[in-house]
Structure formats: C-alpha cells, structure tokens
Amino acid sequence: MKKPISVLLLIILLLxxxxxxxxxxxxxxxxxxxxxxxxxxxxSLSDEVSGYKKIHVYVALCDNRYQGIVPVPAGIGNGQDADxxxxxxxxYGVRTYFKKSDKWSLVKQIKNPKRHILERIIxxxxxxxxxxxxxxxxxxxxxxxxxxxxxxxxGDDQEYVEVEDMKLVFGGGADLVAYIGHNGLMDFSLDAAxxxxxxxxxxxxxxxxxxxxxxxxxxxxxxANPLLWTTQLMCPEAYTLEAALEGYLLGESDQSxxxxxxxxxxxxxxxxxxxxxxxxxx
Numbered sequence: 001m002k003k004p005i006s007v008l009l010l011i012i013l014l015l016x017x018x019x020x021x022x023x024x025x026x027x028x029x030x031x032x033x034x035x036x037x038x039x040x041x042x043x044s045l046s047d048e049v050s051g052y053k054k055i056h057v058y059v060a061l062c063d064n065r066y067q068g069i070v071p072v073p074a075g076i077g078n079g080q081d082a083d084x085x086x087x088x089x090x091x092y093g094v095r096t097y098f099k100k101s102d103k104w105s106l107v108k109q110i111k112n113p114k115r116h117i118l119e120r121i122i123x124x125x126x127x128x129x130x131x132x133x134x135x136x137x138x139x140x141x142x143x144x145x146x147x148x149x150x151x152x153x154x155g156d157d158q159e160y161v162e163v164e165d166m167k168l169v170f171g172g173g174a175d176l177v178a179y180i181g182h183n184g185l186m187d188f189s190l191d192a193a194x195x196x197x198x199x200x201x202x203x204x205x206x207x208x209x210x211x212x213x214x215x216x217x218x219x220x221x222x223x224a225n226p227l228l229w230t231t232q233l234m235c236p237e238a239y240t241l242e243a244a245l246e247g248y249l250l251g252e253s254d255q256s257x258x259x260x261x262x263x264x265x266x267x268x269x270x271x272x273x274x275x276x277x278x279x280x281x282x
Contacts, residue, residue: 048173049166053130053249056174057241058149059094060181061118062086063139068187079139082118087180087236088136094180095121095134097238102126103246107164116141122163128249131163133170142184147192149179150215153204154222155197176203176248177224180236183208185215196223203227205244207236227254228261239264 063079064071071077076086083089089096098104104123113120116138123132137145151157152171159171186209204224206215211229219226228244243264247257 048160048169051129052168053125053128053176054168054170054174055130055132055176055178055245056152056170057094057132057134057178057180058145058152059087059134059136060142060145060179060184061088061136061139062182063142066140067142067182067184069182080118082136085136085139088119092237092239094238094241095119095136098123098132098134098242101242103242104132107131116144122161124164125249130249131168132245133161133174137181142182143188143190145181146179146184147190149177150190150192150194150218150222152177153202153219153224154194155200155202172197174202176205176227176245178205178207178241179211180207180238180241183211183214186210190218194218194221196221199223201225203248205229205241207234207240209233225254227257234265 060067061079061082062069062072062077062085064074064077066079069077072086075084076090078084081089082095085093087093091097095109098121099106103126105126106121107124108120108122110120110122112118113135117135118138119136121134123134124130125132135145148157148171152174155172157171158169158173160167161170200223202222202224204219204222204226206212206219206226206229208214208230210231210233212226212231215229216226227248240261243260244257247260252260
C-alpha cells in the first residue's frame, strides 16, 4: 500500500540526516529509576503466567533539541510531546499504527508509568498468544532508552507488568526486545557493561540508522540474536516492526522475517535491512 505521507517524512528526514558523529562522550550507568518496579536483580518468575510470547519495544521519541540530529519539522520533533511525535503519535508511529492495526488490540494505555517514560501501551495479538509492551521515552533521555533496551536483551532489568489480571515479566523477561528511534550511539558511548544474565536466546530488533555496526558488540555480549537491524539510513516506522513481529509470531525463519520486513518497506528504497549477515544488502 502506498504511504505518501511516510515517503514525504522519510525524504525530509534524509534531507536533514542525523549527524553521524562519534563525540566520545562517556555515559555512566546509574539507577535513574530507583523509585519504579524494575530492578537489576531477577524478579521471581513463580507467579508469572506461562504460555505467552512477550515483546518489549523501547521507543526514543524524536527530539530536535536533545538528540544529535539536524532538526525535523517542529511538530514531529518535540521529544517531550508523545502525541505528535514522529515515532509515537504520528500516523506511522508505534502507538497510532499498532492501535489501528487489525493484528493487535489495545489492552491498556498508561501515562508516565516510569521516570522518563511519557507513555506506555500494552497490546494483545489478535491471533497468537502474545502481548506487547511499548514505552515512549522522553527524547531527552535517549541514553536511558538505549541502555534499558540493551539490558533487556541480556536478560537484565526484568519487570512485572499486570496484563488482564495476569502477571507477565517484560524488560529482561521478554522474548523479543526492540528499539525504535535515532541511533544515539552515533552521539555518545556507553560506560556500561552488557553481559548475558542467563542462557535464554532473546531476539533483538533495532530499527535505527546503521544499527548493525553501532550495536553489534553490545548485542553479541548480551547473548541475544540480532533478528533485524540495519546497515544504512532509515526511517524506523511502525509498519516495518509489525511485519517482522508477524513473521516472528508465526515461527518463521530469520530470513522469512527479513523478507517480510523488507517487503513492508519495499516502496521506500533507502534502508537496507539485514539479518544473519549484518552486511548483506538487497
């Protein structure tokens, strides 16, 4: 299906491409969320209801002021306004797109569930036994979103979430962890050790510009499988993620999931998406 608005936004973004620079800023890993329910320690899984696939999506809101990007139009680049943000409230942002999808149904929408997270949505897949939690991080705190996502891929930072009278563990308890947003590792480095906390092979999807080269070492250290990531510039809109998740929930191979994601993006010729070999291009 043609996406003229999406194409226009992508052209705008590519005209004002995020600055691909390594400024060498260190980032000390600190407990920014000391007052919320997540923890560096594993939570007890004894109360968790089994049999459900769990997906956790970390969205760093597009932010003209606080991120290393050349500004996009002000209405979609305010990282403190989730409702109008390119990666959340816009037509192909995660919240709007998934709420309209016939493949997912909204269970709950929560404002300010944790520090630096402006909104959380919880969705249930309409055909598979699966739940999805998506968090919209204030764009100023893209570092927190990046670290939280990487910790989750390693099995760390587990969090109980109440879903339809059930307890499910997300964060490091999720089966698939995804990131959407600007590639903050172009702007800062992480003084944070990422290390696998268990033997579980989580799936990682990182939709950001050139994510394979910047996130590679962290994902290897986490023990996760890089199911889908990118080698070039791209606009991380939600239909690419939805297509990948559909294949994942059907139990398809990595290559089939790649084909689905690439197909969803087929009318936009700029990004190259890779799976097993992060340097493969179409």
